[in-house]
Amino acid sequence: MQVKTKQFNEAASSALEDEKIQANLLGLYGGFHQARLDASAATTDWDKLQDRGRAIKAHTIDNLDIYLRMAEENVRKAGGKVFFARDSEEATRYVTDLATAKGVKTVVKSKSMVSEEMGLNERLEEAGIESVETDLGEYIIQLAGEAPFHIIAPAIHKSREDVSELFEDKLNSPRYTGINDLAQEARRQLREKFIAADMGITGANFIVAETGTLVLVTNEGNGRMCTSMPRIHVAITGMEKVVPSIEDMGIMLRLLIRSATGQRISSYVTAVTGPRGQDDEDGPEEFHLVIVDNGRSKLLADPDLREALYCLRCGACLNACPVYRKVGGHSYGWVYPGPIGAIVSPMLTNLSDAKDLPYASSLCGACKEACPVKINLPRMLLYLRRQLAEGDNYPQHRTSTTKERLAMKAWRIAASSPLTMALANKVGRLAQPLLSAVGTSSSPLTGWTRHRAIPRISARPFRKRWKS
DSSP: OOOOGGGHHHHHHHHHHOHHHHHHHTHHIIIIIHHHHHHHHTSTTHHHHHHHHHHHHHHHHHTHHHHHHHHHHHHHHTTOEEEEESSHHHHHHHHHHHHHHTTOOEEEEOOOHHHHHHTHHHHHHHTTOEEEEOSHHHHHHHHHTOOOSSSSOTTTTOOHHHHHHHHHHHHOOOOOOSHHHHHHHHHHHHHHHHHHOSEEEEOOSEEETTTTEEEEEESSSHHHHHHHSSSEEEEEEEGGGEESOHHHHHHHHHHHHHHHTSOSSOSEEEEEOSSOOTTOSSOOSEEEEEEEOTTHHHHHHOTTTGGGGGOOOOOHHHHHOTTHHHHOSGGGOSSOOHHHHHHHHHHHSOTTTTTTGGGSOOOOSHHHHHOTTOOOHHHHHHHHHHHHHHOSSOGGGOOOOHHHHHHHHHHHHHTTSHHHHHHHHHHHHHHHHHHHHHOGGGSTTHHHHTTOOOOOOOSSOHHHHHHO
């Protein structure tokens, strides 16, 4: 998938000026966010449940090599095949080579964030294989040629009218105005693809190490169709999605579903263990599990960022974030938007290119409060800001200029004592008329003054007023 993290400021400005996007984003806080609040309030000992979930993720990530080997062994025992991919290129090559070797003509896909990282649809199309997204939101944005706008609701930025025009243009369908009619049209189109498909590709919400079971959470049933109807099932997932046991998976399911949509349980929870057995009525002839690194080992190796691998991809931090609720998902320029995307995307792509993302936060802490496993997102955002400014652990990604570093050192000296602060105030009062005479466009503070007025420094500071 094309990485556009460099363009955050331009994309965010464009989203802020788009009235349609702003109107569609208004529903997030009163919708998903409020539903999460209601669900958590109705759950006995929600806080303790969060602590248990966090402990499970911490233990698993700290022992990730053990549980990945356990998962691999049990998937193979169940008759499946496992491939570990170092990056998206290796993962994509494995899937396309498999599809080509098996004579696959049509692929149906359930929602998979990792396949978005890989740009898998485009690569399959290049190989002459039709790839169709079957999650309704993903299907809409595939027709539109766009990236997902939200982790849970990929097409939340599209209105009913937008979808109607898109279906008319791409599917030659009548101009439907009702949501039910649009859903029925999508169902008619996709049912033919399910029947024709030779391969189903899904993501994974969890991989249970002790049984080799793949767990999918959906509300449309497409995940179950993709795993049971085609003769080959390929699951693609990040290496952090493993959990030790079925019992642990039950706890994580409660946290994920209630935080994502506010439901007690989603419409479908699908558990797949290997290919079809002799006594099974349906299921694939082959099951392949592709476990992808693609930069996650960098997060794992950094003790200050390892916590990002606890993420369940519920989207709760997006719904709570005041920045995401104004600029939307496309502004972040890659697969993962919002607060978690501002941490994950720079590390999985390029920190220098994504230097604006860690600053796309007010540090209000709403994301941490909303997280079902209490990930300290503000702390990690501050850590990345420090790396960009100082380059302690990532000197190759330091983006601060010599002028900026000198300015911050001067500020540190000025703020270190009342005497130097008083002196800095006097200098600032004397310099203000000069800055006004030069004009804000030529000021060294142009980035600030483009949208804000600099408050005048008082001629009589508070300390003198207090004394009198």
